[in-house]
Amino acid sequence: KKGYVMRKCCFETNGKRTPFHKRSWKMFYCTLRDLMLYLHKDENGFRKNEMSDNAHNAIRIHHALATKATDYTKKQYVFRLQTADQAEYLFQTSDSKELQSWIDTINFV
Numbered sequence: 167k168k169g170y171v172m173r174k175c176c177f178e179t180n181g182k183r184t185p186f187h188k189r190s191w192k193m194f195y196c197t198l199r200d201l202m203l204y205l206h207k208d209e210n211g212f213r214k215n216e217m218s219d220n221a222h223n224a225i226r227i228h229h230a231l232a233t234k235a236t237d238y239t240k241k242q243y244v245f246r247l248q249t250a251d252q253a254e255y256l257f258q259t260s261d262s263k264e265l266q267s268w269i270d271t272i273n274f275v
């Protein structure tokens with residue numbers, strides 16, 4: 167699965183709250199492959215395989231959990247991703263179908 171999403175970091179690995187200057191929403195072209203979620207700057211970065219070796223822009227989704235972020239009311243179509251190493255992110259998708267599709271893809275790979 168691939169597509170544009172907005173991402174916000176909430177907790178770093180080990181459960182430490184993400185500092186203020188790193189908590190803003192950013193757009194990424196996101197691809198899911200081999201139990202990794204790769205965050206590219208855009209489709210071009212994806213084609214060139216840019217950043218895919220950069221740990222900061224790849225999230226391990228083995229034993230991760232994606233759930234609708236019903237408590238986050240500032241934006242629509244947002245899911246929360248909690249990783250095995252206790253990092254936490256919010257991802258905004260384009261519509262309810264995309265939201266469900268990302269959640270199912272992440273949870274059932």
Ligand code: I3P
Nearest residue numbers: 174175176185186187188189190191238240
């Ligand atoms: C963050 C940015 C985020 C906001 C976050 C801010 O500031 O405004 O949009 O999250 O609030 O810290 P900056 O751009 O200076 O990094 P929300 O959109 O969810 O409000 P937070 O610290 O309460 O997460």
